[in-house]
Amino acid sequence: MKELSAFNYNHINVAYNLSGAVEAVKMGRFVVLVDIIDMSTSFEAVSEAGAYSLWGASPSEKDLPYVNPFLIGKKAAQEAKEKATGLIIIAEPRNGSNNERKKRAIKVINGVESEGIQVEAIVPNLGAETAKILDWEDKVVIAVTDCGGVIFDAVYQLGGKLTTATVARTIKTKGIDVALKGINRTMLMANNLPITFVAASSNALEDVLAVHYLAQLMIQEN
Numbered sequence: 001m002k003e004l005s006a007f008n009y010n011h012i013n014v015a016y017n018l019s020g021a022v023e024a025v026k027m028g029r030f031v032v033l034v035d036i037i038d039m040s041t042s043f044e045a046v047s048e049a050g051a052y053s054l055w056g057a058s059p060s061e062k063d064l065p066y067v068n069p070f071l072i073g074k075k076a077a078q079e080a081k082e083k084a085t086g087l088i089i090i091a092e093p094r095n096g097s098n099n100e101r102k103k104r105a106i107k108v109i110n111g112v113e114s115e116g117i118q119v120e121a122i123v124p125n126l127g128a129e130t131a132k133i134l135d136w137e138d139k140v141v142i143a144v145t146d147c148g149g150v151i152f153d154a155v156y157q158l159g160g161k162l163t164t165a166t167v168a169r170t171i172k173t174k175g176i177d178v179a180l181k182g183i184n185r186t187m188l189m190a191n192n193l194p195i196t197f198v199a200a201s202s203n204a205l206e207d208v209l210a211v212h213y214l215a216q217l218m219i220q221e222n
Helices: 017-026 039-048 069-083 098-104 106-113 127-132 148-157 176-190 205-221
Strands: 012-016 030-034 053-057 087-091 121-124 140-144 162-164 195-199
Touching (some): 012 017, 012 205, 017 030, 017 148, 017 195, 030 148, 030 205, 039 053, 039 087, 039 127, 039 148, 039 162, 039 176, 053 069, 053 148, 087 098, 087 106, 098 106, 140 148, 148 162, 162 176, 176 205, 195 205
Parallel strands (some): 012 195, 030 195, 053 140, 087 121
């Protein structure tokens, strides 16, 4: 097994938080966003359930550089119109009311409505269980979340390229196969760009452990 340290600052490395993702984009690296609880796990689950495309956005109340949730809503809505499909928002808090989730997603909703369409549903960010809430077939999905959503938003606004990955089991996939799905997707999308696995929060041990595991797994697979 190759040592991960040998790949730092070369083809594969790891980083943490919004700052790490921004630095990766500025260096021309492909970002793999890892937000185990729950954004990247929710994305994996609804993708398995047939979602057409996945977007992330910052909550409305966040005062952060780089992000523009209104524009994310607008772009996702344009895609939904082109596909002639519905648009669903995944939002936090998981255990709060739908009004709370709507308030936190209001800038995204305004962006969607600026394109003349309505949000079909707003659902909680529940990881694998998100796939059970409704029919995701061909839907455009936006996750409005504190960590993963913010990072996705910023990477998009800066012109970066990204995908998500998780190590948490979903309804259809478990064990190493979940991680391998993210690795295989990354290899297809990165198109020979150097790769940075970004832990959505350095305070979330599950994210920190997962980015190292995924980076090591990618090294083994190559």
